[in-house]
Structures are given as C-alpha cells and as structure tokens.
Amino acid sequence: MKGTLFNILLFATLTWLVSCSTNKNPVDALGSSNSPKALKDSILQMEDSIARIDPSKITPAAYNLNQIELINRLEAYFKHFPKDPYTADCLFKLHMIYSGLNAHRKSVAYGDTLLRIFPNYANRILLLESMASAYDMFITPRDTASVRKYYLQLLNDEKYPSAKKRDIKERLKFLNLSWMDFANRKQAR
Numbered sequence: 001m002k003g004t005l006f007n008i009l010l011f012a013t014l015t016w017l018v019s020c021s022t023n024k025n026p027v028d029a030l031g032s033s034n035s036p037k038a039l040k041d042s043i044l045q046m047e048d049s050i051a052r053i054d055p056s057k058i059t060p061a062a063y064n065l066n067q068i069e070l071i072n073r074l075e076a077y078f079k080h081f082p083k084d085p086y087t088a089d090c091l092f093k094l095h096m097i098y099s100g101l102n103a104h105r106k107s108v109a110y111g112d113t114l115l116r117i118f119p120n121y122a123n124r125i126l127l128l129e130s131m132a133s134a135y136d137m138f139i140t141p142r143d144t145a146s147v148r149k150y151y152l153q154l155l156n157d158e159k160y161p162s163a164k165k166r167d168i169k170e171r172l173k174f175l176n177l178s179w180m181d182f183a184n185r186k187q188a189r
Helices: 002-021 036-051 060-080 085-100 104-117 124-138 144-155 162-173 179-188
Strands: none
Touching (some): 036 060, 036 085, 060 085, 085 124, 104 124
C-alpha cells in the first residue's frame, strides 16, 4: 500500500512539473516575473536547495524531482533569454546535469547548442572534453566522427596543455578501439 501511494504521489508531482514546463510561458509557470534576474534568482535558489539536500533523508525519486525542477528553470531561462550571457551557464549546467543522469544524447545536444551560440564560452575546454568523452565512452553506437571532431578542437586550442594534447593524439591513433580496449592496451604496455 505504501508503494502504491508513493507511486501515485510521484506521478502527480511529475504530471504537475510537466504541465508547468509545457505552459506557454514557463517563466510564469514558475511563479516568477519575466525578468532575467527573477529567473536567475529562482535557478540559484533551486541549486542551493539541491546542494543542501541530505542524501540519507531523501529518496532518489525526490532528489530527481528537484533535478527536474532545476532543469525546467534552466530551460526556461534559455528559451526566454537565448542570447543573454547567463544562458551559456544554463546550457552548460543542462549539459552536466543530463550527463550525470546518464542521458548522454540530451547532454551532448545541450553541449552542441552551447558551442554553436557561445563559441568562446569560458568553460569551453571542459565542455569539449566532456563532449569527446560522451561520444567516446557513453553513446552507443560510438560516433567516432564526433569523437574526432571534439578532440581536434582541443588539439587546436592554444591554451590546452601539451601533455593532454599528447594523450589525445595517442587516442586518435587508436580511435578504432573502444575506450575500454584503449585503456586496457595502455595498461598492458
């Protein structure tokens, strides 16, 4: 009986969240004004709330609901203020959250959007590394063309450390191997 009640509550909460995110004006659905500051404040508030969660006192489902709410707020900011500099951070956070949720296709979609709209993003190197790793290790079937694309962008970056460039060049030589086979090959040497 407890499990059934929990599932009903979870379904009701998810339904409410989806209805908010499909509202014509997601910012209004969040109870905020249409200003960038108000929505940014609501994002920061949700991030603080998630950071204060004690994992021992909350179910994974409840934690995921908080993540979904943060995703909704980040997406709302992006949709309403696509050229605002803070949008770049929202896209990066969406990329990282979806990666953490093992939703790698959504993660790389947000990463690609970020690189397209904000090609000089401050955390560009970290994003490129994340994108290359996602395509190399997590997305199946492996997309070696995308792996190569992101690794080459890192190689072309003047600020990227030369030791890491050597590692990338080595990886590109053996791109036909899966990430795990490549790691095992390096260990065997």
